[in-house]
Amino acid sequence: MGAMSDFVAGSAITDAKAAIAKLRANMKRTIKGKDDVIDRAIVCLLARGHLLIEDLPGVGKTTLAYSLARSLDTSFSRVQFTSDLLPSDVTGVAIYDETTKEFIFKKGPVFASIVLADEINRATPKTQSALLEVMDRGKVTIDGESHSVDLPFMVFATQNPVDYEGTFPLPESQMDRFLMRIRMGYPQGEDEIQILRAQTTNYDEIALDPVLTRTEIAQLQQVASQVFVEDSVLNYILRIVAATRTESEFKAGISVRGGLALKHAAQAMALTRGRDFVIPDDVTDLVLPTLGHRLSLVRPTSDALEERRAIGVVLKRIIESLPEPQ
């Protein structure tokens, strides 16, 4: 019996489990008391998605991105989005080389595996869409020449939901490009004390050893995409998506891409939880982070936080009304 239990599907799963555990432990060293946020970031990485972190300044958004980037043996770059940032500041630019008498392409910060796009809603829509195009296609096209970004490629975007002065909120169609939107939240008392005790004040001083190589990440992503989803679970996802489409409080329902995102995220979630198959709980836990930012309410709300909260309530009601496959 014992031999029959967990993870018989092959050494790939066992390896994946070990790798994820290593990554999680490494990140925990800098991010205190935010295990679920860490898990979701890992899910996003495994599902080849991009992450939008939305919270107040100073709760650890950037730290999270740093700690993930430092744990991986990959390149990392950070772009601080401001209203005068140009698309070429993100993607790179072709400049004329006097010596060779030709244009050469100077890669921008987007040519890194983990890209931290800080305060993305401060940039102009033009710059935002330049980044979003890369997120979608994994390529940058300059002067008719396309340049592939590094793989794995993951964008960490952060934005501040409260301070809307002088911002350009992302349109819904572009929100769709993010696999998940999560909140950090304040740390618990005990955890915060630990943070206060720590010496580090500078991001660059975050001292973490890389635990995963580029190939290991690619392998993990491959395994995650092969996690088995049983028909009744697929049907459950479908029912959730369909319910958002008939819900009268939403302007529009979840797109097909949204449904796919939920499935991929659930697969990655199953893998981070050590399984090679998805159970309904994996899906329900991810409904709010993967679907919440793709929906908007019909009725006007007083502010962004209020809308987030209301959407969460409706989604919760939908999930409770749909019976989980048993």
Place this chain on the structure above:
Amino acid sequence: MGAVLALLSVVTVFFMDIDAWLLMPLVTVAAILAWVKPTWPALLPGFVHRLAFPFIALAFVYDLTSSEEPLPALIRLDLLLIFYRLITYRQRRDDLQLVLLGLFLVIVAGVITVSLSFAVQLLAFTSCALVMLLAVTLEHADGQSPKAPAPGVVPSWARGTWGAHFSRLRAATDWRLAGLGILAFGGLVVLSGLLFLAIPRFDIQSSLFIDRLISRTTKTGFSEDIRFGDVTAITQDDSLAFSVDLTDSSAMPLVPYWRMVVLDEYTGDGFRLSSEFRRSLNGYSVPRNRVNGTNLRPDYNAPSWTFYMEPGISRYLPLLGNFYSMSFTEPQTFRLSDQLRIIALQREPPKMFAYRTWNMDTRSELYDPTFALNRRENPAVAAVFLTLPESAQDQARLRELLTELKPSALADARRFGAATIDWLEDLHPYALVSSVPAGDGDTLIRWLDSEASGHCEFFAGSFVMLARAAGFPARVVTGFRGGTWNDFSGSFMVRNSHAHAWAEVFDEKSSSWVRFDPTPGNQALSNLSEQADGATGLSAVRDQSWQARLDSLRVFWYRRIVNFDLQTQEQLVSSTKQFFQAKSQAFIAWTDSRMEALRDWVTRPWDLHRWGMIGGLMVVGGLLSWGWRRLGARWWLTVRRHTRRSTDQDPVRREASRWLQKGARQREFRWPEAVAGDLLRLRFGDTPSWPDPLKVFRAARRALRSHRDR
């Protein structure tokens, strides 16, 4: 489902003689449309719904006042309401209305027709209604009250195809529950069948009053007034008129002539019962159960004849001739005409009517000494059977025609009959459509003068006229001729298509009315009928068609509900009881003997051989159970897995789901880590990665059991 219900109940109206020729097809078409194309009610404009109820109410009031009969009006109202329900989308409470409306129709029809199809309909209706109510209940099970449909909007269920509906139904059905339901329904049917056997019969027939509310018109037209062509019109109808049970089938003549109405007065375009006879047959009499006939030979070995008459045939009862006695299932108001030897009920029976005669005379001569005696004393008695057409010209023409016969033929009635039949047959061919040449004067005389073809009534009428002109008292008799033997029910069936008219001429010598059938081709058989040998006779008219099968069901049903005495029923109940008693006694005896044998076996001295046998048996049993656990259960699981298609219905997944739910229901219970993982894997994991299902389930059972024991 509602449409099926409506159809089932509406079909019953076809069995009743309710005047609803416009509504019936309308409702039927609406029901079928609702089945085939559920989207169409949305196409109705809104004013239809607004006007519907005032219109229905008005129609009902008008109907009630104009027809002055409450029940048909009620039934028409019911039909209208059903129709309206069919052309709109129903809410839940409307479904219940539909069930009630349909039930009303079915019950009314059942009471009126008293037929087996009623029972079948009620059965189908009940099952349909049950399924429909179940569906309604299931729909409400989510606890939300459904939104009222907006007029003109197609509800979502109407858009799907039938295939989709069925697959949803399949997915939603718990087959064990469905099987249980079917079993319970079957039990109910058996129980009600037993009850039906046991309840006393009399109240079915008499204590319900609904049928009294309907006045009927005779369907076939065997009344006291028959015009030429009436009888032939009846023969177009092939439905059953009556059936006869006979205790000794050899008594059945080869070609029986079922006398119903005797007509004496010629009207110029037909025959009718003269007013004197009519009065004597219509007068009131005390209801009686039994009547003695004019056949005065009590013969206790003679067979008894039981007639089951369909409703709407006539108020005159078919008979073969004189009988010794007749009895009814319940007291009846009726008159027996001594002179015509026919029996008329006061009212035409609205439902199946049964009577039984003993010792019936089946010969072609109707012995009537009273008439002979009366005639000798007072010749005016016979005058009514000797009237000719009024005009002297017609009378002269009749006498003229008689001269074409040989003088010897006028000597006595029998010879006259034979000669006239031959003469008529030579002159006129038989046809279902009579062509009477145009001209003045009497119809019959004109026909006689021509060589036109004619049907039985013309032959019988002319024969009677000629006989009267020759001075023989004569009369037309209408009824049925022949019939078929139904092998399935063992009874004799007479259909409306057997309707016929013939003649009776009084023969002074034998003091009896002699039957003559002047219709070409019948006379030969008509003579045969006297010395018919029952067995060969019946085999010649054996009917084995599908129609006969259906009719036999009808007869079977009649036999069950009609009871001349309580004896047969008591016999049946007591034999059923005896059967069960005998079986239970046999069972007890068998158990006793087994116990005895066991006791013997235990008390016998124990030796090595017996110990060895017990040991061997235990080993074999153990091996068998081990083999089953090892291989059989797995084989069974494999078989079941391969008969399902969707992974969702995989029995292993279902079983795993069952165990997971069981665990979730237990308080303070957590699966051991390994078992939980395996169960989840069996439920949601990929098939190749599965652990051995049987082992996992066994481990789950152990885990639950140890939790309960704690």
